[in-house]
Amino acid sequence: MPKPSPISPTVDFDRDGVQHGFLRLPYSRDDSAWGSVMIPICVVRNGDGPTALLSGANHGDEYEGPLALYELARTLEPGQVSGTVIIVPAMNYPAFRAGTRTSPIDKGNMNRSFPGRPDGTATQKIADYFQRELLPRADLVFDFHSGGRTLDFLPYCAAHILPDKAQEAKAFAAVEAFAAPFSMKMREIDAVGMYDTAAEEMGKVFVTTELGGGGTARAETVRIARSGIANVLRHAGILDGVVGKARTRWLDMPSDDCFTFAEDDGLFETMVDLGEEVREGMVIARIHSTGRTGVAPHEVRAKMSGLLVARHFPGLVKAGDCMCVLAQQA
Ligand code: CA
Numbered sequence: 001m002p003k004p005s006p007i008s009p010t011v012d013f014d015r016d017g018v019q020h021g022f023l024r025l026p027y028s029r030d031d032s033a034w035g036s037v038m039i040p041i042c043v044v045r046n047g048d049g050p051t052a053l054l055s056g057a058n059h060g061d062e063y064e065g066p067l068a069l070y071e072l073a074r075t076l077e078p079g080q081v082s083g084t085v086i087i088v089p090a091m092n093y094p095a096f097r098a099g100t101r102t103s104p105i106d107k108g109n110m111n112r113s114f115p116g117r118p119d120g121t122a123t124q125k126i127a128d129y130f131q132r133e134l135l136p137r138a139d140l141v142f143d144f145h146s147g148g149r150t151l152d153f154l155p156y157c158a159a160h161i162l163p164d165k166a167q168e169a170k171a172f173a174a175v176e177a178f179a180a181p182f183s184m185k186m187r188e189i190d191a192v193g194m195y196d197t198a199a200e201e202m203g204k205v206f207v208t209t210e211l212g213g214g215g216t217a218r219a220e221t222v223r224i225a226r227s228g229i230a231n232v233l234r235h236a237g238i239l240d241g242v243v244g245k246a247r248t249r250w251l252d253m254p255s256d257d258c259f260t261f262a263e264d265d266g267l268f269e270t271m272v273d274l275g276e277e278v279r280e281g282m283v284i285a286r287i288h289s290t291g292r293t294g295v296a297p298h299e300v301r302a303k304m305s306g307l308l309v310a311r312h313f314p315g316l317v318k319a320g321d322c323m324c325v326l327a328q329q330a
């Protein structure tokens with residue numbers, strides 16, 4: 001028998017109406033002997049129907065998701081809904097409060113912590129609660145991401161290429177409904193432990209985004225997040241109203257050649273901006289040595305032709321950092 005989760009919800013997932021509450025995670029510490037982490041959650045239910053599970057701040061320094069989801073939780077009314085919408089605007093709440101990718105409690109990266117553990121660290125306990133309590137309730141799982149403090153992305157909604165083509169088609173249809181400027185058939189560097197993988201292995205329709213980054217949100221990317229999530233809920237038949245049609249440009253990531261990692265420390269210079277076309281072999285970035293003058297920069301060349309969809313964000317890079325991501329017209 002697996003252990004029960006230590007997390008207790010203050011909301012009833014089967015009750016009609018709007019509830020604003022918490023997932024309460026006991027966390028005993030120096031400044032609060034019998035204290036808890038209170039993760040905000042909103043449930044909007046109106047009778048039987050599909051369930052959407054929406055989350056932001058899986059990584060704590062990504063802001064379009066929380067900005068869209070706190071707003072949706074504040075404004076969504078049961079009369080607009082058929083079924084259930086579960087909203088967790090800040091999934092790794094300790095990380096979100098700290099403004100960091102990982103949790104300040106245990107350094108846990110939520111998106112590498114699945115399936116989690118009921119007797120593990122704080123981050124593993126949250127992952128376990130999603131894995132065993134929330135994901136099984138959901139038909140549609142939507143997890144917002146952006147680049148955080150160390151990446152910046154062209155705004156896109158995304159789903160993965162999957163072995164189950166019927167499941168994949170449903171996910172791509174939801175991506176199309178989101179109608180971000182770009183839509184991505186996404187490849188992962190390392191899918192082990194991801195929330196995405198946990199949801200997909202359960203057969204759920206899983207959709208995500210990369211909507212910008214740099215540790216903040218822009219007006220345009222927040223607008224995309226808000227209109228996109230409403231469109232996806234309408235597309236799923238959960239929210240009333242018609243899906244707003246907008247043109248989206250489909251991209252895919254055909255091989256690992258889309259990723260470029262720094263092989264030196266230094267001063268990062270991007271030679272192309274997000275959305276610009278590059279050709280294979282072209283210099284797309286340079287890394288300048290900073291320890292002395294008179295040293296030629298290290299040139300980074302595109303391993304394939306395509307569009308620059310992500311770049312390292314702050315001005316300095318370290319060896320191993322993801323510097324550039326390319327994608328091709330699908
Ligand atoms: Ca992320």
